[in-house]
Amino acid sequence: MAANKIRVHCDICNEPIEFEVSQEKLNEQPSGILKVMLAHGAPLHAIIVYVDKNRRIRGVESSDAFQMEGTRAESFVSASDVSENLSEQMGEPCYQALYSFNEIKDREATAFVLDKTILKTICESGTICLSKIRQNVAFLEKALGDKIDLKQIESVCERYVQDGLIKRA
Amino acid sequence: MSFFRFRRKKDPARNYLNKMAIGLGAGLVYARDAILNPDFGPQGAMDVLSTWMGQEIAKELLTQKVITPTSSAEEVLEKLLEEVRIAEDLSIEMEGDVAHVVVQNCLICPRRVGGYDLEGHTACPVGGLVRGAIGLVSGKTPQLSKIDLKTGELCKTDFTLA
Numbered sequence: 001m002a003a004n005k006i007r008v009h010c011d012i013c014n015e016p017i018e019f020e021v022s023q024e025k026l027n028e029q030p031s032g033i034l035k036v037m038l039a040h041g042a043p044l045h046a047i048i049v050y051v052d053k054n055r056r057i058r059g060v061e062s063s064d065a066f067q068m069e070g071t072r073a074e075s076f077v078s079a080s081d082v083s084e085n086l087s088e089q090m091g092e093p094c095y096q097a098l099y100s101f102n103e104i105k106d107r108e109a110t111a112f113v114l115d116k117t118i119l120k121t122i123c124e125s126g127t128i129c130l131s132k133i134r135q136n137v138a139f140l141e142k143a144l145g146d147k148i149d150l151k152q153i154e155s156v157c158e159r160y161v162q163d164g165l166i167k168r169a
Numbered sequence: 170m171s172f173f174r175f176r177r178k179k180d181p182a183r184n185y186l187n188k189m190a191i192g193l194g195a196g197l198v199y200a201r202d203a204i205l206n207p208d209f210g211p212q213g214a215m216d217v218l219s220t221w222m223g224q225e226i227a228k229e230l231l232t233q234k235v236i237t238p239t240s241s242a243e244e245v246l247e248k249l250l251e252e253v254r255i256a257e258d259l260s261i262e263m264e265g266d267v268a269h270v271v272v273q274n275c276l277i278c279p280r281r282v283g284g285y286d287l288e289g290h291t292a293c294p295v296g297g298l299v300r301g302a303i304g305l306v307s308g309k310t311p312q313l314s315k316i317d318l319k320t321g322e323l324c325k326t327d328f329t330l331a
Contacts, residue, residue, distance in 0.1 A: 109210070109212065110212055110291055110316045110317070110318045112316065113212075113216040115313070116208065116213060120208055139202065142199055142200070143199060143203040143217050145199060145220065146304050152310065152312065155329070156312065159314060
């Protein structure tokens with residue numbers, strides 16, 4: 001099994017982190033994106049890295065608090081805003097609404113429920129990156145009974161960029 | 170005392186109605202939060218529920234061997250519209266990965282056929298039915314890239330199938 005190192009920068013400890021992922025594992029992912037949780041450093045903290053099939057990092061997220069079973073959460077690692085800053089640095093597309101959701105809602109009255117949810121998320125977030133949008137629309141996976149991947153969300157966003165309702169941030 | 174016994178006649182075409190009811194029931198449970206979301210309105214609720222109905226119809230199409238798991242998205246679309254008789258006039262034009270579906274004289278329009286005025290809303294199930302059916306068979310969910318609904322007249326929906 002071929003495994004190659006991928007390097008990512010952790011904004012919590014400001015250190016480069018290397019990890020290994022096999023191409024087979026990446027190819028196995030039905031959504032095309034592998035999520036890797038990297039726990040490291042002192043105090044121990046973690047980031048989640050989203051890697052696509054071309055070994056490109058599509059996004060990085062971190063939790064606001066880190067706690068291991070059997071320990072007390074005495075020290076929290078503050079990580080607010082880290083994920084979005086990192087996502088932008090990693091080249092992940094971010095979007096910004098050009099209208100309020102009420103204005104868009106009327107215009108897109110017949111748009112599919114997923115598209116409306118994406119638009120609403122963008123309108124309510126100011127600037128938001130692709131992986132964050134995915135988190136916000138994840139509840140629709142259960143409602144629609146299928147998987148909603150980043151590619152699908154990006155394609156909806158790009159269509160609305162062309163329509164002039166949102167813009168790339 | 171009276172006793173009634175009904176024996177079901179085999180009629181595969183009627184199974185689609187049962188499957189739609191099954192999809193509706195499952196959708197109501199799994200999508201109850203989305204259905205009640207005021208931002209989505211009646212069309213949003215119909216999108217979600219008809220996606221479930223489309224998945225169930227696709228299972229029946231597979232069971233009846235009208236389609237196979239290797240059927241293309243175009244074939245699934247054609248058979249779905251043929252078997253369920255969505256409209257009197259229906260055209261599918263393929264342009265690369267995009268299927269332009271034009272529905273005229275729709276037979277499942279709550280307004281034109283059902284006679285409800287819908288209070289200015291739409292509740293078209295075509296998009297969800299197609300999305301659910303193609304998604305179940307191909308494993309890839311099509312995008313509904315353009316929806317232009319003029320209830321009771323001419324409805325156009327574009328599906329990106331890749």
